[in-house]
Amino acid sequence: MDANNPYAEDFGPFDGRVWLNTAHQGPLPRVAVEAARAALERKARPHLLRDEDFFEVPKRLRPALGKLIDAAPEDIILGNSTTYGLDLLANAMQWQPGDEVLVVDGDFPADIFPWLILRNQGVTVRFIEARSGRLEPQQLAREICAATALRSSEILALRWADVLWGEGRIRVSKRWAKGEDGETKTDASDGYVPLHPVLAGHLRAWQRQTPHAKATDFVFPSMRAEGRKPLCSSVFVADHLRPAAKKAGVHIEDGQRFGLHNLRHSLSNWLVNKAKVEPKTVQGLLRHSKIQTTLDLYTQEDSDETRAAQGEFLTAVGMNVTVQ
Numbered sequence: 001m002d003a004n005n006p007y008a009e010d011f012g013p014f015d016g017r018v019w020l021n022t023a024h025q026g027p028l029p030r031v032a033v034e035a036a037r038a039a040l041e042r043k044a045r046p047h048l049l050r051d052e053d054f055f056e057v058p059k060r061l062r063p064a065l066g067k068l069i070d071a072a073p074e075d076i077i078l079g080n081s082t083t084y085g086l087d088l089l090a091n092a093m094q095w096q097p098g099d100e101v102l103v104v105d106g107d108f109p110a111d112i113f114p115w116l117i118l119r120n121q122g123v124t125v126r127f128i129e130a131r132s133g134r135l136e137p138q139q140l141a142r143e144i145c146a147a148t149a150l151r152s153s154e155i156l157a158l159r160w161a162d163v164l165w166g167e168g169r170i171r172v173s174k175r176w177a178k179g180e181d182g183e184t185k186t187d188a189s190d191g192y193v194p195l196h197p198v199l200a201g202h203l204r205a206w207q208r209q210t211p212h213a214k215a216t217d218f219v220f221p222s223m224r225a226e227g228r229k230p231l232c233s234s235v236f237v238a239d240h241l242r243p244a245a246k247k248a249g250v251h252i253e254d255g256q257r258f259g260l261h262n263l264r265h266s267l268s269n270w271l272v273n274k275a276k277v278e279p280k281t282v283q284g285l286l287r288h289s290k291i292q293t294t295l296d297l298y299t300q301e302d303s304d305e306t307r308a309a310q311g312e313f314l315t316a317v318g319m320n321v322t323v324q
Contacts, residue, residue: 083110090114093197100124101198104135135206151185153177156230161215163203169195176230 010029019027028036042048062073079085091114101115105127115125128135153175162171169192174181184190195203207213212227221227242258252258 081110083114086111087114089197090118095121095123099196100126102126102128102202105129134209135202151175151189152233154184154189155220156218156233157181158219159216160207160213160219163195163200163219164192165195165200165204167195168197168200169193179229 010031011027012030014027042053058078061078062076065071065076066073077085077088079088095118099118099122101118101123103112103115103125106129115123119125130136154172156176157174158170162173164171171192172184173190175184175189176182203219206219210217210221212218212221217227218230220231222229222231237258242252245258246252250258
């Protein structure tokens with residue numbers, strides 16, 4: 001390690017090596033090594049332990065970590081690993097059948113296993129492929145559109161200030177139209193959509209990656225325009241959404257219209273017909289002023305359900321034998 005580095009004396013020695021594999025074993029600062037030695041000495045001589053020793057370190061550590069990440073001390077949980085924290089999060093949340101968790105395909109197994117067990121509670125765990133080794137903004141935008149029922153113009157207009165982390169929701173007060181901010185499509189559209197903790201986690205990860213992370217910056221900026229405007233919707237659909245839909249098995253004819261709005265229809269149809277969510281709840285998510293709009297335009301007849309209903313009737317009248 002460079003002796004001129006102000007942190008050089010805090011770590012090592014590494015015997016002439018440069019240690020990079022901190023995901024496996026991160027080198028402890030020397031001050032931490034000395035503290036660990038002192039703690040082991042007290043464990044070897046437990047008659048020296050005081051009751052205060054069990055509380056002084058957490059009491060000092062929580063405010064220090066909170067200051068580092070801009071969080072309140074009471075929001076800090078002290079654990080022994082990231083896996084432990086994920087396990088706490090996965091088990092502490094109030095899950096409902098039909099909830100969805102997005103995980104990155106190929107991620108470290110310990111980051112995935114805490115979520116897989118939720119399938120026993122009816123939670124859908126869906127794997128996202130990070131094609132370039134990390135989640136790109138276009139891919140995350142696609143997932144958010146599918147989960148929030150936001151219109152494409154509303155997604156493009158989002159700034160980081162609109163993401164209300166503490167409230168668990170996203171503020172929708174504008175849409176991007178003709179190269180500038182405009183009013184929402186309807187008065188009912190001006191409102192909020194929920195922000196599930198899993199979705200919030202992916203947004204937090206993207207905020208740490210993007211060079212445009214200030215409150216006034218676009219959540220999904222155009223890198224070509226250096227963040228001065230959002231992504232181009234048509235380019236995003238052509239380069240990312242349509243290929244992803246086809247790969248997922250969606251049949252799209254050449255020339256057939258397919259865009260972000262299809263995700264809005266898909267979400268509402270799935271919520272009503274598959275997850276059996278109350279239509280009034282779906283109306284609130286889609287921000288329709290009238291529930292009839294939700295039922296007439298955004299849901300479709302479920303052929304499996306109607307076929308099952310027909311089968312129940314046939315069974316009731318004694319026609320329960322299949323004729324070859």
